[in-house]
Every structure is written in C-alpha cells, then in structure tokens.
Amino acid sequence: MQSSGNSHIGNWFGMMKQAKELQGSGNECLYFVADLHSFTSKQDPELFAANQAAGVLDWLALVIDPQKSIFYRQSDIRAHTELLWYFSCLTPMGLMERAHSFKDKTAKGLEANVGLFTYPILMATDILLYDAEVVPVGKDQKQHVEMARDIAQKFNHHFGETFVLPEAQIKEAVQTIPGLDGAKMSKSYGNTIEVFADEKTMKKKIMSIKTESVDLGDPIDPDTCNVMALHRLFENPNLKNLEDQYRNGDIGFGDSKKQLFELVWDYFADARAKRAELASKPDLVEDILRSGAQKANAIAEAKLELVRSRFGLSGKHLV
Numbered sequence: 001m002q003s004s005g006n007s008h009i010g011n012w013f014g015m016m017k018q019a020k021e022l023q024g025s026g027n028e029c030l031y032f033v034a035d036l037h038s039f040t041s042k043q044d045p046e047l048f049a050a051n052q053a054a055g056v057l058d059w060l061a062l063v064i065d066p067q068k069s070i071f072y073r074q075s076d077i078r079a080h081t082e083l084l085w086y087f088s089c090l091t092p093m094g095l096m097e098r099a100h101s102f103k104d105k106t107a108k109g110l111e112a113n114v115g116l117f118t119y120p121i122l123m124a125t126d127i128l129l130y131d132a133e134v135v136p137v138g139k140d141q142k143q144h145v146e147m148a149r150d151i152a153q154k155f156n157h158h159f160g161e162t163f164v165l166p167e168a169q170i171k172e173a174v175q176t177i178p179g180l181d182g183a184k185m186s187k188s189y190g191n192t193i194e195v196f197a198d199e200k201t202m203k204k205k206i207m208s209i210k211t212e213s214v215d216l217g218d219p220i221d222p223d224t225c226n227v228m229a230l231h232r233l234f235e236n237p238n239l240k241n242l243e244d245q246y247r248n249g250d251i252g253f254g255d256s257k258k259q260l261f262e263l264v265w266d267y268f269a270d271a272r273a274k275r276a277e278l279a280s281k282p283d284l285v286e287d288i289l290r291s292g293a294q295k296a297n298a299i300a301e302a303k304l305e306l307v308r309s310r311f312g313l314s315g316k317h318l319v
Contacts, residue, residue: 007058008192010177010185029069061275072292079300124148131164159310
C-alpha cells in the first residue's frame, strides 16, 4: 500500500478487494506499507506521517486480518535497502531504461532522481525477499513484476537457485475504474471518491459525476454511462431493472446518482465502523505493525543471509 492516505474506490476495486480475497482463500499473504517508495518525490514529513497513519487505518479496516496476514511497514525491515544495493550492482542499465513508469513520470515533470530511476529494483526486493509467488497488481505495475523476475533469473543464473520467480495477478475486469470525470480514477487527476469520506462529501462527489447531455425522459445507453459503470462495480442488486429504466427513459442521471450514493455508503458501512474503532486505539494499531514487522523481518533476514553468503560475505552482520 502507498503512504498517501485517503483510499478511494479505485484503490479498493483495483487491488485492495483482490488482496482481501487472496487473504481469505487460505494463502500465506504479506502486505506492507511502501513508505520508502514515497521518497522518490519530495515529502513534507508531517503530512507524510499523517498520510501513512491514515493509509494504515484504511487497510486494517478494509483488508487486513492480522491473524491471517503479515502486515508491516517497509522501512521497518532493513533487508529491503541492503538487498537493493546487491540487486543494483547486478541489474543492467538497459533494463531500468525500459521502465514505463520512469518515462511516464518524468514526462509529467516529476524530478528525475536516482531513486525514481531505480524504483523497480526496490520493488523487486519487496517481492523477492519473501519468495512471493503471486503479486496482485494493476496493469500499470505488470512490467515491474516482470523486472523482478528478470533480476531473480539473473541472480539465480550467477549464484545458484536463490529466488522464486513471481507471477503478476491482474483482474482484467477491474483494470480501469472511472473517476468523476470519466477518466481513470486517480489522486493525481483529482477525480476520486474516497472510501472514508464523510456522508456529505461522498454524496456531493457522486452527484458531480460527469454524464452526457440528455433531456429528461429520453432513453440513455447504460453501457456508456459512468454512473452505471459504478453501479455494476458495486453489484447493484437492482441492476437489470435500472438498465431497463435507462433504456426506456424512465430515470434520469440525478436519480441514478442518488441510488449509487446509497449503494456505496451502505457498502462500506462495516469498514467505517471498524476504522473508527481502530483510530481510537493507536496502541493496538502499532502492536499489529510491530508484530507484522517481527514476522516479516525473520523471513527477510533469512533470505538476506543466503544472499550475503552467495556474494562471499559473512551471512550475518557482526552487530
């Protein structure tokens, strides 16, 4: 999870829901706060800390069961940054130069620092330290998982079998979640609907969803409507009737949006209550993160010890 707080419904359907399903299917899951990745762009320390805390609450409320999954902050596991250096010395420049994310972000004016350039290598350490077999990602992150495989294969070729080759898991049906303006829902576009927005804010946002210009009483194509796309995502139980109303001109966008608001508000009711409870127990949240870090660190250090020995270093640090 990113340390940017304020999870929106694009995050939920794009990856969080999938992560919860994996956790509930008997898999051994590790989920972490990717806080080190955040520093590829400039961060205000106070805002960063607040956003990270908010993101942790979101994930605990929506996804994480600490009894079933390991949940931790990336920065609490030192093995990530040490393995980053070993991988950096093994990764060809050409592989990094092909990274779509670096090209896209610099094209949008983001500062081209070294951290941004080597971001996929740090992502590879995040995956490979734990012998991850499946990585649930959006389509835009598929190349990074492929790069992790390339790095693992190169290491295994030079030093013997050490790392598992991960597979990206992408749910084709929910690759692109429409935002308020119809474009992909993204914080960078300012078109999101936050999962834990207050009732007034959420209703205002949903009522502002962009729609085509149609006279009241005229038929509407449900297959091209951004509002209807969200009704489908939230599995509106009255979907068939609503589609018929669209085609017959028996409903306007305003009423459809009101129904959508009720649907979304009720959908996240249990998560809202859980988040409020967790927010009132900061010590419990920190205990969950501490326990997760201890479990993750045991796995990561064992792998790092093997990597160090492969390079000819002593397996464990002296201090």
